[in-house]
Amino acid sequence: MARPTGRNLRAELIQEATIAMQTEGTSFSFNQLAKRLGVRAPSLHHHFRRKDDLIAAAVTDYIAGFETTVATLSTGSAIERLNAYVTAFTAPARDGRFCLCGALTADWEDTAPPVRKRIAAFFDDQLVWVQATVERGQVDGELRSDLAARDFAHGFVAALEGALLLARVSPDVEVAAGPLTLVQMAAR
Amino acid sequence: MARPTGRNLRAELIQEATIAMQTEGTSFSFNQLAKRLGVRAPSLHHHFRRKDDLIAAAVTDYIAGFETTVATLSTGSAIERLNAYVTAFTAPARDGRFCLCGALTADWEDTAPPVRKRIAAFFDDQLVWVQATVERGQVDGELRSDLAARDFAHGFVAALEGALLLARVSPDVEVAAGPLTLVQMAAR
DNA sequence: GTCTATACCAGGATAGAC
DNA sequence: GTCTATCCTGGTATAGAC
Numbered sequence: 001m002a003r004p005t006g007r008n009l010r011a012e013l014i015q016e017a018t019i020a021m022q023t024e025g026t027s028f029s030f031n032q033l034a035k036r037l038g039v040r041a042p043s044l045h046h047h048f049r050r051k052d053d054l055i056a057a058a059v060t061d062y063i064a065g066f067e068t069t070v071a072t073l074s075t076g077s078a079i080e081r082l083n084a085y086v087t088a089f090t091a092p093a094r095d096g097r098f099c100l101c102g103a104l105t106a107d108w109e110d111t112a113p114p115v116r117k118r119i120a121a122f123f124d125d126q127l128v129w130v131q132a133t134v135e136r137g138q139v140d141g142e143l144r145s146d147l148a149a150r151d152f153a154h155g156f157v158a159a160l161e162g163a164l165l166l167a168r169v170s171p172d173v174e175v176a177a178g179p180l181t182l183v184q185m186a187a188r
Numbered sequence: 189m190a191r192p193t194g195r196n197l198r199a200e201l202i203q204e205a206t207i208a209m210q211t212e213g214t215s216f217s218f219n220q221l222a223k224r225l226g227v228r229a230p231s232l233h234h235h236f237r238r239k240d241d242l243i244a245a246a247v248t249d250y251i252a253g254f255e256t257t258v259a260t261l262s263t264g265s266a267i268e269r270l271n272a273y274v275t276a277f278t279a280p281a282r283d284g285r286f287c288l289c290g291a292l293t294a295d296w297e298d299t300a301p302p303v304r305k306r307i308a309a310f311f312d313d314q315l316v317w318v319q320a321t322v323e324r325g326q327v328d329g330e331l332r333s334d335l336a337a338r339d340f341a342h343g344f345v346a347a348l349e350g351a352l353l354l355a356r357v358s359p360d361v362e363v364a365a366g367p368l369t370l371v372q373m374a375a376r
Numbered sequence: 377g378t379c380t381a382t383a384c385c386a387g388g389a390t391a392g393a394c
Numbered sequence: 395g396t397c398t399a400t401c402c403t404g405g406t407a408t409a410g411a412c
Contacts (some may be wrong), residue, residue: 025294027215029387044388061405064410097296105356106213106286106294120357148369155366156349158354164348165353167307168293178343181336185373197377217405231378233407 010047010083012037020059022097026107052112055104057181060117062100063122070129078137082156082183085130089160093167102161127153134186144188153177156182198235200225206246210285214243214295241299243292248344250288251310258317266325270344270371273318274364277348281355281363290349315341322374332376344370 016036020028030041030051048054065089073084101119104111111119130153137143159179166168167175204224208266210217218239222229235244254276261272280286292299299307318341325331347367353365 024297025213027295027298030389031387035222039395040397041387042389042398046395047391051388071222101296105353106291107215108356109212110215116357120337123354123357144373147373151365151369152373153366154351154354154361155369158328158350158366159343159347160350161353161411162348162350163342165290165293166311166342166346168296169304169311173342177339178341178346181339181343182347182370182373185332185335185340194377218407219405227377228379229405230380230407234377237407239406 004057009037009039009043013044013047013054014058014061017054018062019097021055021058022092022100022103026051026110052115056112056115056118059100059104059118063118066122067125078133078140078142079183079187081133082130082137082186083180085133085184086179087162090121090163090167090175090179093164096168096171098164098168099161102164123157126157130156137186142188143186147186152186156174189358197225197227201232202237202246202249205242206250206287206288209243209246210280210288210291213291214298215238216372235288240303244300244303244306247288247306249291251306254310255313266321266328266330267371267375268373269321269326270318271368273321274348274367274371278351278355278363278367281352284356284359286352286356287349290352311345314345318344325374330376331374335374340370 013033016026016033020033030044034041034044044054048057070085071086073081073088075081077085089099092100094175101122104115104119108116131149134143134152136150138145138147138149139169156179159182163175163178166173166178201221205216208221218229218232222232232242236245257276261269261276263269264272276328277287280288289310292303292307295306298318315338319337322331322335322337322340326333326335326337344367347370351363351366354361354366
């Protein structure tokens with residue numbers, strides 16, 4: 001289905017924009033992206049008329065990719081799944097990057113409402129997944145039953161985003177250490 | 189000691205810049221700030237020659253203020269102190285704001301090295317304070333002794349920063365719920 | 377210490393040639 | 395689909411009057 005000749009500039013553009021936003025938020029420039037892709041800035045407008053369109057496309061792709069990864073994690077015990085989730089969530093830090101959805105909260109006021117809604121839905125999905133996983137672990141007798149699954153999910157997802165934030169400041173600290181400790185504490 | 193006549197524009201400027209950065213990072217403009225203070229943009233340069241100087245002053249003040257607050261928290265049991273710390277840390281969210289040091293990590297690449305160092309020191313201070321508080325709680329038999337205090341501190345501070353981030357996306361969720369759950373889990 | 381005027385630069389976006 | 399040329403806007407910063 002892919003055209004055999006030439007590159008897919010549109011896809012590369014989304015990729016570069018995603019990386020840029022994971023490191024510097026929405027302050028990236030078309031000039032910068034164009035340079036990296038070996039083209040001129042106005043060429044980008046052919047693929048995405050406005051900067052907001054590019055941002056929206058990048059966010060949609062990123063969320064779809066992440067949720068696909070999470071869907072893979074349905075094997076093993078609750079603890080194993082939570083640990084694997086930590087690895088998936090903190091993966092961007094290993095390239096010095098941040099969670100795209102978390103990064104965009106810094107430019108929240110300037111973010112277009114439809115994109116905000118998608119990001120809010122992303123975080124809600126994460127809370128729901130963690131809560132459900134914890135609750136099943138409790139039913140199975142694997143996790144402490146005196147735990148409010150919803151509140152733990154909130155603290156856990158917060159710890160993951162926060163760990164990525166701290167990793168930028170101190171790249172030497174193991175990014176997963178904090179969140180993994182929380183999983184351990186939830187075990188009975 | 190304060191001059192009886194006139195305002196202290198310098199102090200007001202730091203205050204406004206701090207609020208601006210807690211909501212939109214370093215993308216605030218002199219024009220914007222000047223408008224809020226009822227003066228013209230070039231007047232600001234008289235108090236802070238470059239934008240970086242203003243940012244640096246705001247960060248220094250913010251950290252000093254926060255660490256003064258934390259120094260107040262030396263009363264009560266370890267659990268009580270950790271709970272009070274959660275309240276202090278999440279206070280900005282009640283005005284729709286973020287931790288200034290956390291906010292600046294979004295513009296990390298553009299942040300001047302001296303400011304970066306101060307922010308890194310801030311986070312290190314927080315980790316040290318939490319770790320020490322936890323360790324004392326363990327000695328007193330108040331907190332679980334099977335806990336790696338350092339790793340817990342990492343997860344806890346991360347959860348606090350992350351809770352502020354999530355609060356921006358979902359202002360309806362109680363910002364302290366997640367972190368408070370972590371304290372509860374650390375209790376024996 | 378605050379103002380007006382201005383220099384300077386960078387980014388987003390469009391028009392129109394190729 | 396990519397280019398050059400161009401417009402417009404908005405930001406930092408400076409000079410110099412008051």
